[in-house]
Amino acid sequence: MDGQIKKNTAEKRMSSSYITAKSEERIGAVRARYLEMIAELKNNDYVYITDQSGALVGIVSAKEIFAAKETDPISGIMKKDVARVRAGTKQERVATLALLHDFDAIPVVDKENKLIGVVPSGEILNILHEENVEDFLKMAGIHKTNGRPILDAEKVGPLKFAELRVPWLIVGLFGGILAASVIEFFHDSLTELFVLASFIPLVVYIAGAIASQSMTIFIRSSA
Numbered sequence: 004m005d006g007q008i009k010k011n012t013a014e015k016r017m018s019s020s021y022i023t024a025k026s027e028e029r030i031g032a033v034r035a036r037y038l039e040m041i042a043e044l045k046n047n048d049y050v051y052i053t054d055q056s057g058a059l060v061g062i063v064s065a066k067e068i069f070a071a072k073e074t075d076p077i078s079g080i081m082k083k084d085v086a087r088v089r090a091g092t093k094q095e096r097v098a099t100l101a102l103l104h105d106f107d108a109i110p111v112v113d114k115e116n117k118l119i120g121v122v123p124s125g126e127i128l129n130i131l132h133e134e135n136v137e138d139f140l141k142m143a144g145i146h147k148t149n150g151r152p153i154l155d156a157e158k159v160g161p162l163k164f165a166e167l168r169v170p171w172l173i174v175g176l177f178g179g180i181l182a183a184s185v186i187e188f189f190h191d192s193l194t195e196l197f198v199l200a201s202f203i204p205l206v207v208y209i210a211g212a213i214a215s216q217s218m219t220i221f222i223r224s225s226a
Contacts, residue, residue, distance in 0.1 A: 013097050014090035016130065017111045017120030020045035024077055026052050026060055031073030037065065046123040048107040052081045057117040059110055061085060087112050090119065097122050098130040 022040055024033045033050060041047050050068060052061040061081030071080050086104040088097055088111055097109050101122075109127070111120040186203070 011094045013088045013092045013111045016122045016126045018045050021121045023051045026078040028077050030071045030075050030077050046108050046121045059118045094130045098127050101127045
């Protein structure tokens with residue numbers, strides 16, 4: 004892991020506290036080592052199976068280890084189709100993979116598929132919380148404070164929120180003035196056909212609904 008660790012990536016979120024086993028090991032030996040290390044493990048949901056070079060070849064849940072026979076090789080019960088990420092993978096992708104594959108933790112590998120860390124369940128929950136808070140604030144037009152994303156709304160005072168929100172309110176104000184000018188331009192037509200004016204609230208509602216839906220779709224797709 005050369006260079007500076009990038010923020011909001013798997014490398015920033017991963018932990019080195021996990022247990023591994025070689026594919027040829029017996030379940031009894033792995034079970035005994037698991038019990039010895041469990042008090043120190045931050046990630047005790049899975050045992051990660053590697054080959055002699057350290058490359059990730061599969062995983063076994065703790066439940067499966069204690070349900071299998073001690074004399075069986077662990078390779079016989081391991082799951083080979085494992086979702087994994089690289090160190091530079093964005094944290095949103097890590098959380099998405101965990102949800103899609105129903106994994107409590109996501110292993111992190113290098114270019115040679117060697118296991119270098121694990122993003123535990125607690126970090127995945129934190130990622131989901133932070134991303135949801137950030138997305139909702141983006142929907143309100145609030146993106147950053149002091150050059151950093153707002154992830155904890157409780158720590159941001161009302162004055163800071165007002166400072167971030169006022170520019171968008173001013174944009175909305177000028178948009179309303181522009182809309183009023185357009186309506187004024189058609190004053191004579193609206194006077195002659197007053198029934199047309201009754202459609203203005205409907206047009207405003209549809210425009211607002213389309214804008215909100217489009218903004219939501221855009222934010223979710225860019226997250």
